Amino acid sequence: MIRAHNISLSGREGQHRRTVLQGINIHIEPGEWVALTGANGCGKTSLIRSFNGLNTPSGGSLSVAGLDLRLPENRMAVKQHVQLVFQNPEAQTVGSTPFEDIAFGLENRGLERERMIARIHEILQQVGLSHKAEAEASTLSGGERQRLAVGCCLALEAKMIIFDEATSMLDPEGRSDILELAQGLWQAGTTILWVTQRMEELAASPRIAVLGKGQLLYDGSPRSLFYTSELPENLGWLPSPAVRVGKLLQKQGWPLHLLPLTGQDLEELL
Ligand SMILES: Nc1ncnc2c1ncn2[C@@H]1O[C@H](COP(=O)(O)OP(=O)(O)OP(=O)(O)O)[C@@H](O)[C@H]1O
Ligand SMILES: [Mg+2]
Numbered sequence: 001m002i003r004a005h006n007i008s009l010s011g012r013e014g015q016h017r018r019t020v021l022q023g024i025n026i027h028i029e030p031g032e033w034v035a036l037t038g039a040n041g042c043g044k045t046s047l048i049r050s051f052n053g054l055n056t057p058s059g060g061s062l063s064v065a066g067l068d069l070r071l072p073e074n075r076m077a078v079k080q081h082v083q084l085v086f087q088n089p090e091a092q093t094v095g096s097t098p099f100e101d102i103a104f105g106l107e108n109r110g111l112e113r114e115r116m117i118a119r120i121h122e123i124l125q126q127v128g129l130s131h132k133a134e135a136e137a138s139t140l141s142g143g144e145r146q147r148l149a150v151g152c153c154l155a156l157e158a159k160m161i162i163f164d165e166a167t168s169m170l171d172p173e174g175r176s177d178i179l180e181l182a183q184g185l186w187q188a189g190t191t192i193l194w195v196t197q198r199m200e201e202l203a204a205s206p207r208i209a210v211l212g213k214g215q216l217l218y219d220g221s222p223r224s225l226f227y228t229s230e231l232p233e234n235l236g237w238l239p240s241p242a243v244r245v246g247k248l249l250q251k252q253g254w255p256l257h258l259l260p261l262t263g264q265d266l267e268e269l270l
Contacts, residue, residue: 001082001160001191002028002051007060009046009214020046021057021214030159033192035202038211039235044195047211048162051193052082065159083158085166089145098124098140098148099133105155119155127151127181143174150181160191168197199240203261210235222261242266 009021021043028034038044049055051064053075065081067074086092095101102120111119124130127147132140140148146166153161163182167175179201186192194205202208203222210218210231218231226232226243227250239247245266246259260266 001030001032001065002026003061003063004051005061007050007057007062009043009050009055010058011046019214021050024060024214024216026209026216026219028160028191028193030191031186031189032207033186033194033205034207034209035205036193036195036209036211037197037202038217039197042211043214044211045164048084048164048193048195051078051160051162052084053078054084080156081158082160082162083153083156085146085149085153085161085163087165087168089140089142089149089169092149092152093137093140093145096137097134098129098137098144098151101137101148102151102155105152109155123151123154126154128177141174143170143177146170146174146178147181150178150185154185158190160193161185162193162195164195165197166195199237199243200262203240203243223256223259226261227256227259 004024004026007021007024008019010017011020024047036044036048046055050057050062050069053069056075062069064078067078069075069078093101095104099120102123103116106116106119109116121130121133124133127150129144129147129151132144149166150161161182163178167178170178182192182194194201196202203226205222208218208220208222208225209216210225212235218225218229226239227246232239242260242262242265246261250259260269
């Protein structure tokens with residue numbers, strides 16, 4: 001799905017150019033769930049914007065969904081396959097109602113009117129917004145707006161959805177709604193890149209990529225990140241309760257594969 005080889009990106013800062021991303025190598029296979037993390041300003045958003053053609057790397061090669069993004073026409077075409085859900089729920093609705101928003105996404109599908117209306121209702125149901133089909137967009141909650149943004153990705157039949165800290169402005173209920181929605185899509189085959197700074201979301205991801213100052217510092221399993229690498233401590237992360245308990249067990253000689261990563265692991269262990 002993603003083949004990034006040695007990509008770099010520079011941004012403008014007043015008169016100067018500064019390096020935002022440097023020497024990034026990452027491959028993501030179709031159907032994977034990858035979490036991407038790193039401190040504020042380390043380049044997460046810049047990187048994922050290059051994955052759907054919004055940013056153009058200044059060096060290296062990048063192919064997404066089989067399209068070479070060095071070619072300008074492919075940077076348009078890639079949006080068909082890779083969609084972003086942004087942090088700010090306000091920023092991404094275009095229609096005046098959820099029904100209209102999903103209809104925009106389906107417009108280029110060439111569906112007959114009746115088929116299209118049926119499909120809109122299917123999607124609204126899938127994202128839990130059937131009851132809000134005709135609601136004024138301005139009356140939707142943050143969580144409802146984020147679910148609508150996911151609905152638009154479904155209308156476009158995106159193969160990959162990138163969630164850029166899409167739950168960070170939501171309350172716990174809205175947060176778990178979006179996470180569950182994403183997990184359901186992943187189980188149905190969509191490739192997911194989940195950008196987050198939340199320890200428990202990282203620990204529950206099968207693969208984690210860590211960015212620091214525009215460079216890829218780590219790409220691997222949560223188990224080796226939290227239990228065999230010094231990176232979390234060097235970056236000043238506060239470990240989750242499960243990992244704190246796991247560290248104590250590790251000191252007592254417990255084998256790596258038994259150490260808990262999530263709250264659920266911990267419960268099972270107890
Ligand atoms: N359009 C732009 N032009 C110039 N510099 C930019 C632009 N967008 C971002 N930057 C800079 O690039 C660096 C990386 O920013 P980016 O938004 O990618 O980080 P991030 O990891 O997503 O941060 P956050 O966690 O705050 O969302 C920052 O120093 C930022 O100021
Ligand atoms: Mg960001």
